[in-house]
Amino acid sequence: MRWFVLRRLALAPLVLLGMTCITFFVSQLIPIDPVAAYLGGRGAAQSDAAEQAIIDALNARWGWDKPIPERYWIYLTNLAQGDMGESSHSARAVSTDLANVLPPTIELVVAALMVALVFGIPLGVFAAARRGGAWDAFFKVVSTLAISVPVFWLAIVGFTVFYGRLGWAAGPGQLDIFTRPPPDVTGMVTVDSILARRWDALFDTLHHLAFPALVLGLVIGFYFARVVRSEMVDALESDYVRTARGKGLRRRLVLYRHAFRNAVIPVITLSGLAFGSLLTGIIVVERVVGWPGLGSYAFTAATRLDLNALSGVVLVISLAYVLANLAVDLLYTVADPRVRDGMSS
Amino acid sequence: MKTPVAESRSEAASPGPDRPVLSVRDLDVTFRARSPVLAVRGVSYDLAAGEHVGLVGESGSGKSAGALALVRLLPDYADVSGTVMLDGADLLRLNERELRAVRGDQVGIVYQDPFSSLNPVLTIGKQLTEVLSKHKGLRARAARREAARLLETVGVPNAEERISDHPHQFSGGMRQRAVIAMAVAPRPALLIADEPTTALDVTVQAQILELLQELTSEHGTTMLLITHDLGVVAGVTQRLMVMYGGRIVEASTTEDVFARPAHPYTVALHRSLPRIDARQERLVTIEGQPPDPTRPIEGCPFAPRCPSRIDRCTVENPPLMTLPTARRATTAGWELPTISERDGNPVPGPASPHLTACWNPPLPEARSAGAGGAG
Numbered sequence: 007m008r009w010f011v012l013r014r015l016a017l018a019p020l021v022l023l024g025m026t027c028i029t030f031f032v033s034q035l036i037p038i039d040p041v042a043a044y045l046g047g048r049g050a051a052q053s054d055a056a057e058q059a060i061i062d063a064l065n066a067r068w069g070w071d072k073p074i075p076e077r078y079w080i081y082l083t084n085l086a087q088g089d090m091g092e093s094s095h096s097a098r099a100v101s102t103d104l105a106n107v108l109p110p111t112i113e114l115v116v117a118a119l120m121v122a123l124v125f126g127i128p129l130g131v132f133a134a135a136r137r138g139g140a141w142d143a144f145f146k147v148v149s150t151l152a153i154s155v156p157v158f159w160l161a162i163v164g165f166t167v168f169y170g171r172l173g174w175a176a177g178p179g180q181l182d183i184f185t186r187p188p189p190d191v192t193g194m195v196t197v198d199s200i201l202a203r204r205w206d207a208l209f210d211t212l213h214h215l216a217f218p219a220l221v222l223g224l225v226i227g228f229y230f231a232r233v234v235r236s237e238m239v240d241a242l243e244s245d246y247v248r249t250a251r252g253k254g255l256r257r258r259l260v261l262y263r264h265a266f267r268n269a270v271i272p273v274i275t276l277s278g279l280a281f282g283s284l285l286t287g288i289i290v291v292e293r294v295v296g297w298p299g300l301g302s303y304a305f306t307a308a309t310r311l312d313l314n315a316l317s318g319v320v321l322v323i324s325l326a327y328v329l330a331n332l333a334v335d336l337l338y339t340v341a342d343p344r345v346r347d348g349m350s351s
Numbered sequence: 352m353k354t355p356v357a358e359s360r361s362e363a364a365s366p367g368p369d370r371p372v373l374s375v376r377d378l379d380v381t382f383r384a385r386s387p388v389l390a391v392r393g394v395s396y397d398l399a400a401g402e403h404v405g406l407v408g409e410s411g412s413g414k415s416a417g418a419l420a421l422v423r424l425l426p427d428y429a430d431v432s433g434t435v436m437l438d439g440a441d442l443l444r445l446n447e448r449e450l451r452a453v454r455g456d457q458v459g460i461v462y463q464d465p466f467s468s469l470n471p472v473l474t475i476g477k478q479l480t481e482v483l484s485k486h487k488g489l490r491a492r493a494a495r496r497e498a499a500r501l502l503e504t505v506g507v508p509n510a511e512e513r514i515s516d517h518p519h520q521f522s523g524g525m526r527q528r529a530v531i532a533m534a535v536a537p538r539p540a541l542l543i544a545d546e547p548t549t550a551l552d553v554t555v556q557a558q559i560l561e562l563l564q565e566l567t568s569e570h571g572t573t574m575l576l577i578t579h580d581l582g583v584v585a586g587v588t589q590r591l592m593v594m595y596g597g598r599i600v601e602a603s604t605t606e607d608v609f610a611r612p613a614h615p616y617t618v619a620l621h622r623s624l625p626r627i628d629a630r631q632e633r634l635v636t637i638e639g640q641p642p643d644p645t646r647p648i649e650g651c652p653f654a655p656r657c658p659s660r661i662d663r664c665t666v667e668n669p670p671l672m673t674l675p676t677a678r679r680a681t682t683a684g685w686e687l688p689t690i691s692e693r694d695g696n697p698v699p700g701p702a703s704p705h706l707t708a709c710w711n712p713p714l715p716e717a718r719s720a721g722a723g724g725a726g
Binding site for chain 1: 422424426427447450451452453454455456460462464467468469470471472473474478481482485486517519520530533
């Protein structure tokens with residue numbers, strides 16, 4: 007068990023190396039001069055000599071005048087020292103930027119997952135228990151709609167209606183402009199508010215968090231619900247559930263102890279896959295509600311050809327993927343005794 | 352609540368028990384589908400306290416469906432009708448809560464495939480103790496101790512430790528032992544064993560049968576043993592019911608069914624068994640196909656394949672008769688009533704040139720001739 011975790015963690019750097027390779031070479035395919043992209047408008051106002059000095063400095067540091075493989079090597083050695091370069095649009099070190107944008111995103115992801123699990127799983131069980139019935143049919147229609155609607159559409163229309171028209175949702179950002187932010191400890195405003203016992207700030211930031219978390223949570227939640235339903239239907243038709251019924255067990259016990267414990271195993275795998283759609287969802291939703299997280303940062307970086315920032319984002323996302331998959335595998339061992347034994351032997 | 356179980360099995364050999372533990376009348380099972388599957392078509396029988404009765408038939412003859420229908424364990428798309436009287440209650444008319452009190456308590460079930468009938472994510476102990484806490488009110492420690500004792504009883508070594516194992520850590524035979532432990536834990540009045548040895552190695556089959564025999568005899572439990580394997584029922588049961596096309600076509604003592612089969616289907620079934628005392632180039636098969644379960648049957652379900660078929664067979668289902676009845680009938684010159692399958696009412700035994708037991712109870716000395724089936 008411990009070996010399994012260590013082995014997986016030891017493989018993580020290799021996966022990340024592969025990711026840097028892909029992102030680096032793909033970014034080289036973009037037909038622009040990296041120096042021009044980096045300097046953008048800032049270089050133009052300088053005198054030619056000054057401009058040349060800046061270009062020389064950049065080339066010296068990143069080797070942008072050298073062949074691509076050599077550039078990759080330079081990029082890697084810098085990265086190994088924790089240097090991801092500067093973001094051209096924020097003019098700060100990418101690592102600093104990432105440290106700033108990650109906490110709000112983690113906040114949002116956790117909140118969205120909580121929403122998704124809390125309503126998605128019971129909903130799937132509910133539909134499976136009434137399979138073939140009217141509620142099940144209703145569930146099918148609603149869930150198909152929910153997973154088919156593009157997230158950006160849902161986010162924009164939802165925000166327009168619930169913030170713009172009804173005023174139920176809070177405005178952009180993490181806090182109202184009139185709310186004094188709590189002292190920055192973790193970067194996550196909810197946690198910081200609790201640490202500082204600033205209940206007004208906590209309430210306010212939860213209000214801001216609610217809309218994006220609900221939008222993301224609903225989409226993923228319905229996805230979970232559909233998977234849970236289909237797995238539950240299979241489990242409910244299985245022989246072991248018949249055995250459980252034959253023992254005279256209560257319906258709830260049959261449903262949750264016998265069927266659900268089995269149905270949840272594939273759901274774990276699929277939640278690892280759902281992580282991907284969560285990330286794309288985050289970019290869109292954060293952008294729409296002005297949530298200062300990784301998604302907004304990635305969006306800006308992509309639209310402004312901020313290659314350093316983009317590479318940083320991709321690295322962080324890759325790392326998140328590796329960790330999410332490790333978590334999935336570990337959860338698997340908790341849920342399925344057969345896997346647990348397979349690994350210890 | 353529990354049926355008092357008779358100590359003696361003296362009346363076990365008699366085909367129509369006077370005070371049955373289980374009394375099934377006109378059991379019909381239909382699986383709803385685009386063309387509905389008539390799995391069981393009007394089956395009636397009684398089981399006496401403590402007797403072991405075999406229900407044999409080929410796949411699709413409705414034997415499993417008919418047995419699981421007794422406690423309504425079939426999928427939602429199965430329609431079950433008739434009456435199933437157990438301990439004064441009609442199981443088909445109980446509500447869910449009442450039925451749950453019967454399932455697993457008065458009726459224990461051993462399933463066909465121990466690889467799929469145990470829950471893979473729960474420990475053997477958990478799956479055992481949940482029966483004990485449901486029906487015997489045992490809590491945590493006591494239930495665990497009792498579970499270990501039960502596992503010990505069914506022959507699982509190191510029961511104390513193995514109770515925390517998951518099913519995949521058990522071999523097939525051990526799993527089936529665990530399933531049996533769950534089924535007999537609350538000392539049920541009736542044990543339904545649905546092909547309990549089919550999924551197991553031949554060497555393990557005998558052990559499992561012996562175990563079932565032992566446990567049911569010990570507590571005077573009535574056992575309904577379902578199988579397609581005549582070899583399985585031979586040593587374990589006192590009576591046999593042969594199913595074909597969703598109907599019971601022959602019911603008699605095990606001895607009689609083996610020594611003096613009366614229905615042409617049973618006769619054919621016997622002939623298709625490989626024999627150890629004869630050199631055979633090919634196994635004998637029964638010509639033709641079993642009846643289409645989606646169509647109603649007119650007359651005898653076996654008629655299209657029957658070597659002794661007469662015209663009457665295709666329009667009228669012959670009455671079910673048991674061999675002792677048949678013999679009694681013969682001695683009285685065909686006059687004694689026989690029992691019809693559907694309603695249990697006596698009908699006169701008709702005379703006809705047909706030589707098998709269907710229409711004419713065979714003369715004791717004409718048994719083998721009847722079995723040969725001249726039509």
